[in-house]
Amino acid sequence: MKLYEINPYLTSFTAEVVERTTINDQPAVVLNQTAFYPLGGGQEPDRGTLNAVAVTDVIERDDTIYHLLARALTDDEVLGEIDWARRYDHMQQHSGEHILSGLVLERLGLNNVGFHIGEDLMRVDYDEFIDWPVLLELERDANQVIAQNLRIISDIYQPGDEDFRFKKEITGQIRVVDVPGVDRCACCGTHVASTAEVGLLKIVEAEKYKGGVRLGIVCGRRAIDYFQRLLDQTKELMHLTSSQTFAITPAVAKKYREALDKDKQLADMERRLVELIDRSYAEQTEPIVLFEHLGTKATANLAAELARKAPFVAIFHPVEETTFRFYLHSNKQDMAALAKQLLQDFPGKGGGRGPTSQGSLQATSSQILEWMRKRS
Ligand SMILES: [Zn+2]
Numbered sequence: 001m002k003l004y005e006i007n008p009y010l011t012s013f014t015a016e017v018v019e020r021t022t023i024n025d026q027p028a029v030v031l032n033q034t035a036f037y038p039l040g041g042g043q044e045p046d047r048g049t050l051n052a053v054a055v056t057d058v059i060e061r062d063d064t065i066y067h068l069l070a071r072a073l074t075d076d077e078v079l080g081e082i083d084w085a086r087r088y089d090h091m092q093q094h095s096g097e098h099i100l101s102g103l104v105l106e107r108l109g110l111n112n113v114g115f116h117i118g119e120d121l122m123r124v125d126y127d128e129f130i131d132w133p134v135l136l137e138l139e140r141d142a143n144q145v146i147a148q149n150l151r152i153i154s155d156i157y158q159p160g161d162e163d164f165r166f167k168k169e170i171t172g173q174i175r176v177v178d179v180p181g182v183d184r185c186a187c188c189g190t191h192v193a194s195t196a197e198v199g200l201l202k203i204v205e206a207e208k209y210k211g212g213v214r215l216g217i218v219c220g221r222r223a224i225d226y227f228q229r230l231l232d233q234t235k236e237l238m239h240l241t242s243s244q245t246f247a248i249t250p251a252v253a254k255k256y257r258e259a260l261d262k263d264k265q266l267a268d269m270e271r272r273l274v275e276l277i278d279r280s281y282a283e284q285t286e287p288i289v290l291f292e293h294l295g296t297k298a299t300a301n302l303a304a305e306l307a308r309k310a311p312f313v314a315i316f317h318p319v320e321e322t323t324f325r326f327y328l329h330s331n332k333q334d335m336a337a338l339a340k341q342l343l344q345d346f347p348g349k350g351g352g353r354g355p356t357s358q359g360s361l362q363a364t365s366s367q368i369l370e371w372m373r374k375r376s
Helices: 084-108 132-147 219-241 243-279 296-306 335-345 365-375
Strands: 013-022 026-032 048-050 053-061 064-069 077-080 112-117 121-127 155-156 174-178 181-185 202-209 212-219 286-289 313-320 323-329 350-355 356-362
Touching: 013 053, 013 064, 048 181, 053 219, 064 174, 084 121, 084 132, 084 174, 084 181, 084 202, 084 212, 084 219, 132 202, 174 296, 219 243, 243 296, 286 365, 296 313, 296 323, 313 365, 323 335, 335 350, 335 356, 335 365
Parallel strands: 286 313
Antiparallel strands: 013 026, 013 077, 026 064, 048 053, 048 077, 053 064, 112 121, 121 212, 155 174, 174 181, 202 212, 313 323, 323 356, 350 356
16 A cells, blocks of 8 residues: 555554565565655655665555665564655655646646656756746746645546646556646655645756756755755855855956956966077077976977077976976977986876977976986
8 A cells, every 4th residue: 555645744654564575686575555655757766764774765566666675674564764854855846846837738838748856956848948038937926826825636536537737648547636726637746735835946947958948946945955055155256256145247257357368468478488588598508497487388389499499498387395397398309208217216297209298296496407417
């Protein structure tokens, strides 16, 4: 017997074990009656315990409900306890979906063609795209239905009653969930008793999906948690940009423009610095070894220029006190070989091919200079 169909608010129950088996290498039991909702109809299965043993999954096969357990259960009589916070959350989301889907069908004639209550968001698909302004109107009306505190009733009907939505053809008895005047839908899921219990419905995402739309929705407690997460993020941004709540966007845009300007200025200064350094070197027989804070592109440009005047060029960019990025360039020698020798004597990594080689290593600047002196 499916106790959750009779009373979805049942959080604990007693039952007898009628079958013991193994599913996916996990011990599992079948009970004579259960309040555990199994995976199905877009709703995730319940969690909880049977005589304090964790129920890790609940699945239905051929009308039989299997409770997968963390460890084997030897008792014949069990006390089942449902993880109520999780289940009630699912009930709030699921009832919210019915309200919205009823409105979408009535107003736009569109069908709910996909539904899943995920960990973060409830995903609801409709068979045509819906624009944001229309979605916001539907959302406002769904929240009005919620505020009306309508009783949600689940009842059994015989085939032939065509006056309800359904996602797949059903044979035998039909369970119909009724939100009076708003929606009637064939459904096996668990629902709250009144629309008011959905609390709040907020559409947070809408994307084109299989020729229609896929919505991300939060209801009830989830909507409040979602709002709090947004607020935490907003506060962090307010702090970073020293701005007020609704002035973040212009503040971020301003910082972004300033950063772009600074990037340009920096590139210009680097170009001029490369020119100055290049001009300060005459042609020489000794390698050129330099320590410079330059960007990747400027470093490569400088090395290419100087490589015409010396056997090779080694530019070291300080990252930390004893960590340097190195860039080697030569028109005469194999720089991969030099990098290899360098990395034999100092911890680091790197490589290269052709006239250049690059990487990073750990050493002090005087150790590097000493090493270079011995090489030449
Ligand atoms: Zn449903």
